[in-house]
Amino acid sequence: MSSSFHGRAFDRQQRILSHVRNEGRAVVSEIADLFAISPATLRRDLRALETQRLIARSYGVFYPTDIGRYETPVAYRHKARTEERLVIAEAAVAMMADVSTVFLDEGALPEDLVGPMRRLQRMTVVTRSLTVAAELGRQTDHDVIVVGGRLRPTTMGTVDRWATAMLAELNVDLAFMGANGVSIERGLTTPDPAVAQAKTAAMQAARECVLLCEHTRFGVASFAKFADVGELSWVITGKQLSRASAQRYGASGPKVLRV
Incomplete structure (x- = not known):
């Protein structure tokens, strides 16, 4: 040709x-x-x-897919809300029943948790996402702590040393994390190194970490790594991820819940 x-x-x-x-x-x-x-x-x-x-x-x-340095803005991610995301959110909220403090990552999927969280008893919620914080304040009576720092307009999340320093002083029961790419070889990745640092700090502040991830994120590697799969306690994803793939990721350490 x-x-x-x-x-x-x-x-x-x-x-x-x-x-x-x-x-x-x-x-x-x-x-x-x-x-x-x-x-x-x-x-x-x-x-x-x-x-x-x-x-x-x-x-x-x-x-x-958020590969390399490309990152889908939150406003566009909302257009892609799927049944998979909604059932992942329900499963995540079910894990919050017996805890008093949680961290919610930035991104569209953590925002999906806000609605179901209205039925939970009052707890303390820490987040770097201004959008998540605003929706929690509007829809729930949970105590919301917003992590300070430089605001990234793409995701409405805070980053840099102010964010990491504040997270280093906190202890939470569960951290619900998102990732732009998930790979056994490359780990959990995101397009921006500043976001990767903030995500690492959030995971270090948590007793247990739960990855909330659509099946399309698996096998994808973005630019900056923030954790290994083995650092997770749980992975919650859709049934669209094959059982064989779930077993491979589970062999690295976390329990993989397909919903």
Whole structure:
């Protein structure tokens, strides 16, 4: 094939990738007309992007992955709210029944916990996320402690030495963490080194750490590592993660709960 053909395919795939990232998801039948290409060509382009691990597929729907330094803004992640995320949130909140202090990480999935947390007895919740803190204050009567630091507009989370210093002085029962990528070889990763430092500090402040993670995050490595899989007590993910994969991750240390 000519170089011009490959160039056109590359340019088209980059436009498709931008669309998936902006919308938070893509369905073949919905966007073929948008790009004026056949469904077969679109599927081929999506498979090429999936091979590069720039997107992940689940039941015919494609989602962006936070690979390398790319990070999906929280506003776009909300568009990609799925049934998987909601059942993960319910399972996480069930773990809070007998604890008095928890840490909630930044990100869209921790925000999904806020609604179900309304039925829990009053507890102390620590978070680096201004969005999570605001929703907890609006929807619940829990005591909320906001970790200070430099605000990252992409995720509305705080980072840098103010955040890590404050977390170093705290002790919480459970830390509910998120990750942009999860790999046995590469560990838990995130695009920003400053976020990685804050996540590490949060895990060190917790008696036990629980990873809340959609199945599309597994096998993905982002830029900055903040922990090994073996440092986790639990992993909560969807049943879309195969039993074999769950067993492999569980062999590294944590109990893997597929919901």
